[in-house]
Amino acid sequence: MPETPRRAVGIAANRYGNRPTMKDVAARAGVGLKTVSRVVNGEPGVTPETERRVQEAIDALGFRRNDSARVLRKGRTATVGLVLEDLADPFYGPLSRAVEEVARAHGALLINGSSAEDPDREQELALALCARRVDGLVVIPAGDDHRYLEPEIRAGVATVFVDRPAGRIDADCVLSDNFGGARAGVAHLVAHGHRRIGFIGDMPRIHTAAERLRGYRAAMEDAGIAVEDAWTSLGATDPWRVRRAAEQMLSGPSPVTAVFSGNNRVTVTVIRVLAEQSRAVALVAFDDLELADLLQPGVTVVAQDAAAIGRTAADRLFRQLDGTQIAPERIELPTRLITRGSGELPPAD
Amino acid sequence: MPETPRRAVGIAANRYGNRPTMKDVAARAGVGLKTVSRVVNGEPGVTPETERRVQEAIDALGFRRNDSARVLRKGRTATVGLVLEDLADPFYGPLSRAVEEVARAHGALLINGSSAEDPDREQELALALCARRVDGLVVIPAGDDHRYLEPEIRAGVATVFVDRPAGRIDADCVLSDNFGGARAGVAHLVAHGHRRIGFIGDMPRIHTAAERLRGYRAAMEDAGIAVEDAWTSLGATDPWRVRRAAEQMLSGPSPVTAVFSGNNRVTVTVIRVLAEQSRAVALVAFDDLELADLLQPGVTVVAQDAAAIGRTAADRLFRQLDGTQIAPERIELPTRLITRGSGELPPAD
DNA sequence: CCCGCATCTGACAACGTTGTCCAGGCCCTA
DNA sequence: TAGGGCCTGGACAACGTTGTCAGATGCGGG
Known part of the structure; x- marks a missing residue:
């Protein structure tokens, strides 16, 4: 017996409020489950006529694919995590934005969280992101011991440290000079x-x-x-x-x-x-x-250049994900001295 | 026959790189699957001795619960989405941070994305977040028609608009005056x-x-x-x-x-x-x-006060999620005039 | 000595999707 | 017209977790 009672409205009730599933769409369109899946994912092998019927049912029911199930099945989340120190810090805004842009270009979303400069919170956050099976992790370290990430990295989570190097593990990092x-x-x-x-x-x-x-x-x-x-x-x-x-x-x-x-x-x-x-x-x-x-x-x-740092880190992350096995590297980006007056004042003893 | 070959190392190979599952932990600890689940979730009804054995196996294997599966089963993601305009804009940093703090207090993570002021991109992003079954959505609108969110809201996604009101739908919004x-x-x-x-x-x-x-x-x-x-x-x-x-x-x-x-x-x-x-x-x-x-x-x-706006919006979001059925409301926060000199200069004709 | 009860444990199904594989129908050719 | 290949569609299992429920175990009392 199902745990959740079904309602007789043509849509099976489920825990996400009351959302149609592919099964519902299939029933309404009078086709098989897999056919709906094919339409949703743009896979070939569906007659235009069938596709139309399915599309109609999708629109009528307001169906939206459940990515949780998809992730569970496929093993890739198309999500990367960003652990930073404080989003309200003007340095991290552009950095975060740059990471997001690169992620977007790779079809991935960005989850982020602030560690508030607290090592425990950094760890908690990073591991929570791993539990969600992010494909990769960009970390701005608050702590100085990142061995807790070893099992994750071994398990295939791409990882890049930014702004500060990783502690006690060998990993990519992108820093300013x-x-x-x-x-x-x-x-x-x-x-x-x-x-x-x-x-x-x-x-x-x-x-x-x-x-x-x-x-x-x-x-x-x-x-x-x-x-x-x-x-x-x-x-x-x-x-x-x-x-x-x-x-x-x-x-x-x-x-x-x-x-x-x-x-x-x-x-x-x-x-x-x-x-x-x-x-x-x-x-x-x-x-x-x-x-x-x-x-x-x-x-x-x-x-x-916060944006360049973020971009470099994210590029590196996706290069790891693309499977090119590359040795961890430490990338140092140059800084730029901009003279505007205050640094050129003579000593006033 | 399983699609993925199994390796004979005591851990079943799967798509997440090569991660232990509860099943693996259970096998190693010599207990049942559900017992592991109970330990992992801190549910009562497990002997200290059994718990110890399970905990040991968890540590030895580096097990981390797969939240995708958990979400699929439970129906709540403990994740909220934030669609904003540009993270690099100094106004949105503190806002985002405030939303994150409230989310954190409720045990939720924050996924965010930038619409870059493009209505299509806003919609794409919001729907992607819905496909991931975020529990709630904080949206800083770029477009002026949000009817595309109607099915989502009906399906139970809590939604709050911030900084600008929602277009053509009735929803909570938090604005400055x-x-x-x-x-x-x-x-x-x-x-x-x-x-x-x-x-x-x-x-x-x-x-x-x-x-x-x-x-x-x-x-x-x-x-x-x-x-x-x-x-x-x-x-x-x-x-x-x-x-x-x-x-x-x-x-x-x-x-x-x-x-x-x-x-x-x-x-x-x-x-x-x-x-x-x-x-x-x-x-x-x-x-x-x-x-x-x-x-x-x-x-x-x-x-x-960007932080206050974000906090208010997030509070409102979680109040929706707590199930209190409340009518959509439009909250306007006051602004503050801060005189510093430039506004007090007399006219120089 | 056996029964009842409480406590702990595990088998099983279900969540919604996708990969595999097979069935049936069609068209083409011999 | 029979046989073969191709195209479309669907049945089924599996992903890793949790809720349900029933079985096992141990203990005390009658």
Whole structure:
């Protein structure tokens, strides 16, 4: 006996509200089940006349193929997952959009979720996506241990890490040249005469933050400058901690004359603080900002191309899915220094 | 005979790469299929000892439940779809994020896609999501006829429209008070002495654009000002067309002394153009911008709360899903005028 | 010692689709 | 007209899970 009672309206009742199935369409059109399937999927071997009848029944009933069943049968979901850090972050919008465009070109949909920078949540999310049998996964890591994905990857889930490398597993990843970008940005300040340069960035356990810090240190070392502890602030990312950090390095015994800002969220606060200072403080910021050129002075930035990163990652993902067995690779995309004024200010001691 | 050959390694080969199923786990643990299901789902009625054995087998095999099959059986996907216009638009990031947060609180995942402002693509996307049997759909309409969703809604797909109302069907929608916001913004300019005020907005077939235009006209009428054709530009949204439109209304026989900008993409270009003018032109913009307060002068805006809109819509969606039969409703959220300087400039004739 | 009851376990069907395979009808040729 | 090949259509199983239901086991009481 069926669990769900049937209604006598010509459509079998089921759990999806009350949806017609191929069986219903077949009954109405007076053909076999498989014939409906053929029509729905545009397979050959159906007379125009039969096809018309089936199409009519489909329209009349408002039939829509149940992709869950289809997926179960076929084993491919035509869906890729994107685990990112925060969709509201302006850096991830274009990235996500780029991944979506590539997915769309391959006929796939995109499921995404935010980890909110929490490793546990990242794992939970990634595994939930795997349980839905996404064909592939683009992950912007929050944690630094991704061994939990090993069984999935072995089972055939294509995986690409973005923005930060994978932790403790060997996998494709697409990154910006954080080290080189930061080094070039700081070198730019040095070239304009600065020696006391501050760095405000995120926690060094985040790869990008660590690399940018390394770039800062390298540039300072290249210039033969000893970095004082008071010049670097790590882990401050919320507005008021950034503010305090900036104010401290601007007012200590050897105050900085220039600041290198480690990411866009930090930058907006730093700009505010610098605008309040009586003397002009130079600024170079990692990540571009929409209106950076309209500020006084324009903000000199080390820009990454979020869309290119997303596109590259997604391409890589689908190349994995196309079956070309390729060894995991680490792709580093160059950054671009855009001078707009703030980075060219001379030191004001 | 099975279509797919089985391998003699203790795991049945299947189409998902090579994944263990409950059957495999059951065989390894020496228990029945249903017992595994019970353990996986935390159902009661399993001895601790049995549970341990099953858990062990799960870990050893790296089993992960196949949600496709589960969905097929249960009829609920715990997934909601979001059809938006462009994820790269800074307005939609926070909105999407808010929807995701609410979904997460209800244990659901979010699939999203961009319509790129194309009605056909919106429909294609929405129907694809329905074919995957999302439980609910949040749609930011690109088109103005949504009757194609009628069968879906009847079949039980919860649906909420956001930012713009649904076309030709009766459904929940959550909007900003575009008319009131624009009217207040323009009235603000009038209050500061302006009479020749320009409006640059999107195509009026887009509801928000039409409403904001209506708000502009209402405010002008309230002030007893006859609007000249040359003062309004509709449909220009790409940078150089906006630029041309702005330059034209600033240089005609009766040049405007203030501009009301209809959305954030228009605004960034308008700001650039105004900065190039020799005389000061006042500006009020619909939609807030990240660095609006740091520009010279700060940009006065009519702000909508994207996160609140997304949250409200998602709440509404899950209320529909919770089965409370509620009549479709149109919810309008207020906007907020934030004065920062640009809107308070006096007319410079 | 046997019965009744509670607790735990497993066999089986069903979800809606697609792949395989076969049946029947048609046309063409010899 | 018989035989062969082709084209169309349909019956059936399988995908991996969960709900139903009945069987097995153990325990206590009469």
